[in-house]
Amino acid sequence: MKRNILCTLAVMAACAILVACGKTDDQISPITPESNAASSEAEATPEPTPTLPPYEANVLTGEAKGENYPEGQRITALMVNNLVDARPQRGLSKAQMLFEIKVEGGITRFMPVFNDYHDIDEIGPIRSGRDQFFQLILPWQALYIHEGQSVVMQQYALDYDYGLLNNNDGASGYRDYNRVNWRGLSYGNGLALEHTMYTSGENIEKYITNNNVDMNRTYNSTFFNFVDYRQDNPVRDLTQSQDSQLTTKDGPVVKDGEYVEISHSQSYKTRFLYDNTNNVYLMQQNFSGNWRDTIDEEYNDYQLQFPNVIVLFTDIHTYPGHEAKDLQYVEYSWGGIGYYFYGGKCEKIYWQKGTPLEALRLYYLDENGQCSDTPCEINIGKSYVTIVDVDEAINLKVGNLADFDLDAATVSASNTSIDADAKAGESLGASTTDLVSAARNNQAVGNTESNTQSTTQSSTTTNTSNDSQSAESAPQQDNTPQQDTADQSSADDTASADSGEDIPWAD
Template identity: 65%
Template sequence: MKRKLLIVLAILTLCVALAACKKSEDAPASSAAPEATATPEPTLPPYEANALTGEARDADYKNQRITAVMVNNIVAARPQRGLSKADILFEIKVEGGITRFMPLYTDYEDIGEIGPVRSGRDQFFRLILPWQALYVHEGQSVVMQQYAIDYSYGNLNINDVGNWGDRDPGRVNWNGASYNSGTLAYEHTLYMTSDELAEYIQDHNIDMDRPTDSTFFNFVDYRTGETRDLSASLDSAYSDKYGPVVSDGEYVEIEHSPSYKTRFLYDAASNTYTMQQNYSDGQWRDTVDEANDTTLAFPNVLVLYTDIHTYPGHEAKDLQYAEYAWGGIGYYCYGGKCEKIYWQKGTPQEALRLYYLTEDGQCSDTPLEVNIGKSYVAVTDVDYAENFIHTTLADMDLESTTTKTYESDYVEDDAEAGETLGMSTDDLTNNATGAGDAAEDPEAVG
């Protein structure tokens, strides 16, 4: 049985001292100074933030529907294209222990070229469903197909990139393999451009006009010009029992499965985390966007732990179920520090939410403030929580080798057109939830 994650936070209380002006007793009565009045707080302009980064909108900002794309991350598909343009990048385990990416964009016209595009999975879709985002992929699992049916996603579920995008059979991967040379699978060659996506949108009469004043996370208000310093967070009674709420986070290493890992190295000069992944030779390499030769870097890194296991009845295909109903513990890393947090989601229609911890190890009522900027988010199996590393760079040998990537055996078979589960996604979720419970021990993640 898996363990239900609970966590804790202590909130820093600010006391504001008000100074009163005193009338001078030495001044003549006829020339008494006027009584001082308090300086009013400046009136802030309307809050108009980028939905995915919390930054102030620029003149070119289009307050439109978010775009999400499924991108292959099996090691043979690297390097990918278009990831550096993402405002938020999700990484979650799929079949065979591998992970897949879902970059989110506020403006699809800024993507350029994206890929290799891969098939859709429900653990990603459920994160964007509340936002009614455009979901771009090639193929989908039968579970994902049922979700699209149950939630009437229609043309927003773009499942035929193969008919609108382009194949690049000559592309060469990190190891020198290509489809043209007979050393790279055909599924690692599919890409889509912003222009091709625009053509699809126009041809299918998709309404991209979806203005919103909401943001994906509860960002620090850009109008104040302030940044939340995690090192200034106040530890609480939780610290005495479970350890500090905030600790070192210059080096962050996430284990998604026994064979797939991601790590981040903090760069103080840019105040960002450089992203690296392990490879089939056991080496760490930068995660690079092939389209512009840019190494991926994020000011915000979020790691959310939950129960992830195979859907009952789908063992042959190893389709993975991610538990979002209960929420759990996680980490928010920024500025070389990592802070323990709590996350919640609930039903598929509810948005992802982040919270501070209470002194009792529970989810507080206070939404976590995330600093503005791009974010990487890992939704990760709690089975590997004990292998999460966050420490100083000086504590780590950055040149050492790590686990070699490999893929467990499974039958890769996307759903046929018109294929259904034979049950609703609610029934499927009830079956999947009964396969494991989360723990109530806040020490489940150190």
């Protein structure tokens, strides 16, 4: 007991010395048993940490869900034409996310994605589906609307039992024969029929109701790892990010990014000009030798704008055996380098996907310039995302607006399209797993274009074609929950009827 009392007194004396180091004589308060006990009691009852409300974010933007959020409804994606004769488009500005990827002939196509199809007043021109877009929404089991599809896309829908979620007629789309494009053409006056198909939320609703399409879907995560809207200041400043001080062989990981010019091919380019006032990137595309605002004629020629711009590079080449139609194979299995633009800054990142059933994932780089284990935080809001051929990486232009002549001429966009849609009775003759394996080794597999005609004539089975799927002929959607995509091995290419309720960053 005595020893304990002596130890206590020694500690009290030491405390008095330490307190005195920071105070003058008249500031020092004596240590008394009463004050010491009060101090201990205060230390034992720290201020309670405020409890955050449950995380309830918009799956496509990361924003807090509003009262009109379509809870329990699967997202909707559509294919929109971007050929010169299809411009200007309608309805793109209402999308929460917009994808742009190269298709056959070096042209690009758009895939706007919506939380709620009811928000679509009118959208188009609707064009045919491609697997490089479909693979991005497959983990999310989105309703996919298009008019026509490539033979590869057709096979993906069959292999993954996508059934009525793969709509092939623009959701009973309609023709606007009176539309006039930027070149002053209309149907019957030089404009091809393929540039006149439109659809709407009302038409989509009819398709869903008439075919009893299951639109129920609960998402336990968001499309990207968005900044948490529950924070006091839910914004990630790229200049203060965890990787802002890193430098790779190509320079700083974070640098100026007010100007972004993306080359998809020799004749298709997209650029973004940062608007500091509204903290958004304004979208433009090359037209007839100059840059022209990408607008939405459905909403008073509103220029498309996004707070987030994401550019991801990978290998893109023609599927072996499909050279005549130039069907494009996009390599999603390996991942690669990308760039994230926000707030006038550019951040070098890494992306991964894996199998068709795995979600697109973005990561910070580590100190060695390699992919880290930390998911990259994307700021809240709409996003433009493009997948670009790595051969075009050298043509990416980034910097401050003042560094570029914004009025300089550019190349004219090609207005030539290739009819790459599957014909009635046409079959790939191989699974998509075999096709991907062959494409990686530059080998043809299945029914290639050189023998498609004989295969089609001798075939006794009619697969999904350009005609709309009927409830009787289309495979029915199985909504049985499967293993979370975060737990799926990247080596597992097994087709599944459903997947993706839980994506990596929401536990």
